[in-house]
Amino acid sequence: MDFNLSEEQLLLQKTVREFTKQELEPAAEETDRLGRLPDDLLEKMAQVNLAGMILPPEYGGSGSSCLDCVLALEQIGYSGTGAWWLAAFTNSIPECIAQFGTKDQKKQYLPDVCKGKIYPSILFTEAETGSDPDALETSARYESGHYIINGMKRFSTFGARNGFAITYAKDEDDCCRAFITDKNALGYSAGSEYKLMGAGGIETADVYLDNVKVPEENVLGDKEEGFSILLHWIAHEKIQQSASCLGIAQAALDEAKQFSKSRIVKKRPQAGLLNIRSMLADMYARLEAARWLTYRAAFLKDEGHSDWxxxxxxxxxxAVPAAMEVVEISRRIHGAYGYTKDFKIERLFRAVAGASAIAVSLEINRSIVSSALIR
Ligand SMILES: Cc1cc2nc3c(=O)[nH]c(=O)nc-3n(C[C@H](O)[C@H](O)[C@H](O)COP(=O)(O)OP(=O)(O)OC[C@H]3O[C@@H](n4cnc5c(N)ncnc54)[C@H](O)[C@@H]3O)c2cc1C
Structure with a gap:
């Protein structure tokens, strides 16, 4: 058992930390206020090999591991913006094509992801379902070499940006299938973006599919495979989301350390108070436990372990409740200042809030784990 990161991984952490400091932190408040990422951010991420980093080198990726990607996302999450979604989606979504797609699909879509030219999306959630694939209403009807897709998809991140979306729809046999859909196809349109509570820059909109024609060659995986591809992506997304929570929680701990050293209480730094020290210790222990659980899940995915x-x-x-707790403790250490927009902790508090709902709620994750335990 080796808990050490390799030289390459330490270098990766350093590079992404610098990227976050230079490109994300200075624009964080504006990104948060506008709810939109800078238009050139994706290309900048591609320049430092963050877009498609886990894709094979023959398609322009770096062949990085899931754990490498977790290390990068953790650093991006530190900014408390939604920028980590860009790094997450440009890896986890095309990875489904790399893993389940045909050679032609890989050649067509993966190189542009790595160049930072296109925004991958996932279209699963609908007005009536976010947790239950059986309840999907979007339909895919076969017609001479094409599937005709009709339906409405809710909360599609980057659904309004140029690129492709892996769309989940039911075919004539009620089978949940995955379709690589070009977002500029006729009949594809996106509504206006939701105004979110936090993690500014997660550009999320409803998408309308009105007789969208998807060529047969763009079906991802076999007929029975659609649901497994979805589960594969969701599980990967949980690891990525936990990674971003680590970054947010680390930022909250660093803010608390800094604040408590500079805040004077009874003529001494607040950091000298016993209760503040025990709060800092609790934050650290929770963060480290969440960190190693997340790294381990990524490691098991890389190993192809059956339980990943x-x-x-x-x-x-x-990791999600731990990060929420760490952020809340930091906010309390900040006293009344933590409730103002003058301190980063306010942004971190809003940023971490979404993690319990997105990519399958905490309750459903608990039920996945407990079902496996008693099986
Ligand atoms: C910022 C943001 C970005 C998103 N991006 C995307 C995206 O890119 N693509 C996409 O497809 N979706 C996206 N989503 C949607 C998100 O993944 C879903 O909202 C999420 O899966 C939860 O679905 P829901 O809101 O329909 O909740 P529901 O499924 O209605 O659940 C609501 C509550 O009921 C509970 N519940 C539901 N079913 C059960 C059950 N069987 N047993 C016990 N409890 C249950 C849940 O635990 C939860 O507490 C995004 C959402 C947000 C907020």
């Missing part, structure tokens, strides 16, 4: 999806759910069950 279960471990991804377990990581999320622990």
């Amino acid at each position: 999806m279960l471990e991804a759910a377990a990581a999320k069950v622990y």
Whole structure:
């Protein structure tokens, strides 16, 4: 058992930390206020090999591991913006094509992801379902070499940006299938973006599919495989989301350390108070526990371990509430100042709030883990 990161991984952490400091932190308040990422951010991420980093080198990726990607997302999450979604989606979504797609699909879509030219999306959630694939209403009807897709998809991140979306729809046999859909196809349109509570820059909109024609060659995986591809992506996304929570929680701990050293209470730094020290210790212990559970889930995914999806759910069950708690403790250490927009902790508090709902709720993750335990 080796808990050390390699030289390359330490260098990766350093590079992404610098990127976050230079490109994300200075624009964080504006990104948060506008709810939109800078238009050139994706290309800048591609320049430092963050877009498609886990894709094979023959398609322009770096062949990085899931754990490498977690290390990068953690650093991006530190900014408390939604920028980590860009790094997450440009890896986890095309990875489904790399893993389940045909050679032609890989050649067509993966190189542009790595160049930072296109925004991958996932179209699963609908007005009546976010947790239950059986309840999907979007339909895919076969017609001479094409599938005709009709339906409405809710909360599609980057659904309004140029690129492709992996769309989940039911075919004539009621089978949940995955379709690589070009977002500039006729009949594809996106509504206006939701105004979110936090993590500014997660550009999320409803998408309308009105007789969208998808060529047969763009079906991802076999007929029975659609649902497994979805589960694969969701499990990967849980690891990525836990990683971003680590970054947010680390930022909250660093803010608390800094604040408590500079805040004077009874003529002495607040950091000297016993209760503040025990709060800092609790934050640290929770963060480290969440960190190693997340790294382990990523490691097991890289190893192709049969339980990696279960471990991804377990990581999320622990990491998300732990990060929320760390952020809340930091906010309390900030006293009344933590309730103002003058301190970063306010942004971190809003940023971490979404993690319990997105990419499958905490409750459903708990039920995944507990079902496996008693099986
Ligand atoms: C910022 C943001 C970005 C998003 N991006 C995307 C995206 O890119 N693509 C996409 O497809 N979706 C996206 N989503 C949607 C998100 O993944 C879903 O909202 C999420 O899966 C939860 O679905 P829901 O809101 O329909 O909740 P519901 O499924 O209605 O659940 C609501 C509550 O009921 C509970 N519940 C539901 N079913 C059960 C059950 N069987 N047993 C026990 N409890 C249950 C849940 O635990 C939860 O507490 C995004 C959402 C947000 C907020």
